[in-house]
Amino acid sequence: MLGLGTVGAGVASILSTPEGRHPLVADLQLRRIAVRDLERPRPLNLAPGLLTTCPEAVVDDPAVDIVVEVIGGLEPARSLILRAIAAGKAVVTANKAVIARHGDEIAAAAAEKGVYVLIEAAVGGGIPIIEPLKQSLGGNRIQRVSGIINGTTNYILSRMAAEGAAYGEVLADAQRLGYAEADPAADVEGGDAADKIAILTRLAYGGTVPRPAIPTEGIHQLDARDVDYAARLGFVVKLLAVAQRVGSEPPKPADTTAAGLQLDVRVHPTLVPRGHPLAGVNGVNNAILVEGDPVGQVMFYGPGAGAGPTASAVVADILNIAGIRQATGGGSGTQGGGLDPLLAAGNWRQCSLVDGALTTHRNYVRLRTSDQAGVIGQIGSCFGQAGVSIQSIVQYAGEGSGAAGEASSAEIVVITHEVLEARFRHALDAIEALAEVHQVAACLRTL
Structure with a gap:
């Protein structure tokens, strides 16, 4: 040993x-x-x-x-x-x-x-x-593998949701308890989860994607207010690692050509609906949800480290x-x-990462704006002109609202329907250009 x-x-x-x-x-x-x-x-x-x-x-x-x-x-x-x-x-x-x-x-x-x-x-x-992906599920066409595969970040996010605590405060507690390293970068910046989803991708789809190319976003810049707003809207925030086929159609013969199978592989904080199987995974526990044809959904749950x-x-x-x-x-x-x-479980197919602009996702956006009539309408118009359908739009009081000598402000939270990433980014560019919009304060993916 x-x-x-x-x-x-x-x-x-x-x-x-x-x-x-x-x-x-x-x-x-x-x-x-x-x-x-x-x-x-x-x-x-x-x-x-x-x-x-x-x-x-x-x-x-x-x-x-x-x-x-x-x-x-x-x-x-x-x-x-x-x-x-x-x-x-x-x-x-x-x-x-x-x-x-x-x-x-x-x-x-x-x-x-x-x-x-x-x-x-x-x-x-x-x-x-690992063995189930190689053997028990080997007869399936895997559509998607998603999971909470870093116990440190899941512990931090669980505490933030339960207590309304700030990220830095909970991280310090996690370090004292031994759940987080003295240098927590690999965990909180998403690198550990990206390593793991790279391995699961190879097993699930029979081909390798370049580890450095996997889009990776951690929780180290996550604001507690986004965890709070997510809860008000019926979501919990989790650091998810995801690998999925691009598109939902059955694979065509071209999947096994030199061009290979295109995959959307990524790590980022995600708003998960409370009724989703991954939403109830808390503390240092991990869970991996495999979705395949014909098995459907299968979830593997338990302690992820130690x-x-x-x-x-x-x-x-x-x-x-x-x-x-x-x-x-x-x-x-x-x-x-x-x-x-x-x-x-060797390689048997060429796999590649799809251009991120061509992927489709639901999104959560928090905007800091002037608190005045017509702002929500202008934001909605920017989304509409870019072809982005809005699921919900909610206004909350801004930090400076009502304070003496300060301009009144607001925070507007938007959740979109599934949309092409390129269209979503085009809409954000237009929104940022509005004089009434002070900042795009947060932008997260949503299941």
Whole structure:
């Protein structure tokens, strides 16, 4: 095993206490564990000589059949995974960043050597989503995968909604409780969720989209008043990661040509109707909603992070590989040297990201305006001239309304029907040009 932090210690704890678990757990043996500091106190009672500060010694040990990578980060994790594959060893990893950015390279190397690289713990912690997408739902035409896949941001948004608290205040609490890192950027700016949806996209649609190109917006600039206005209008705000086919028609033969399948993949705060399955997912929990033909809607829900859930997923992958080895008499692939295609889940189709201007969405817009007659009419005209249909438009009192010596102001909240992004942006440009509109204060997507 590479790493003995929170997740690594959880894995070691499971493997060292096989009583009451699957009988195959008792057949597994920890051979070597790479750590940064040999002198660090550890709660586990580990055998003498098990620990080393040299990760290459773990990977190169001929007694090691499966390498478990739980050190995180891009390097040296990527290089160590490739080194293990080159040595003919199966790999289990919880590293979403490496798989999101270097998954094709790792998959190609694994296919060439005929070994498995399993990644159940990389998305959703203890929620089983990777294997179901590869196997249980393999006969479906997946239309959309959407989810709450970052527990830190979901905790913050849940608290903001329940208490009316400001973002910064709740983030500080999350850091004190250990739900957020000292540097929370990867979570609150959406990068962690973007890594995970990149992985789910590859599994759901059989092709890779470039991770850096995924439009990503976090919650770090979210105003508590938008959470409040959303609640008044019957919504909750969630950070959603979404991957979906462009258009709702059944795929045409051209989907499998060089042009490939076009996908709308994105991460952003979203207004979710209270009756939607994802609306009730609160705290640090995650949920992933898969919509396919013919299965319909299937939701996977549970704890998305932490030692227990993530270690559970890691051990599940270890058992998967160990069971195959036991059934085939050894080796990291199936009997005869070939990989089980359902478990390997390689690329089988070209996928690309659609031009964002050509996507369609419902939208929430909050405008700061002068509080005077005719403003709502002018805003409605701008939307109408751009071909944007309005679902609702509501005016709230502005911050300076009624204060002595201050001009009266208002906040106008608009929710649109589904509209082409290019038309919506054209309407916003026209609205921003109105003298009575002081600012487009917020613009969020709506389910």
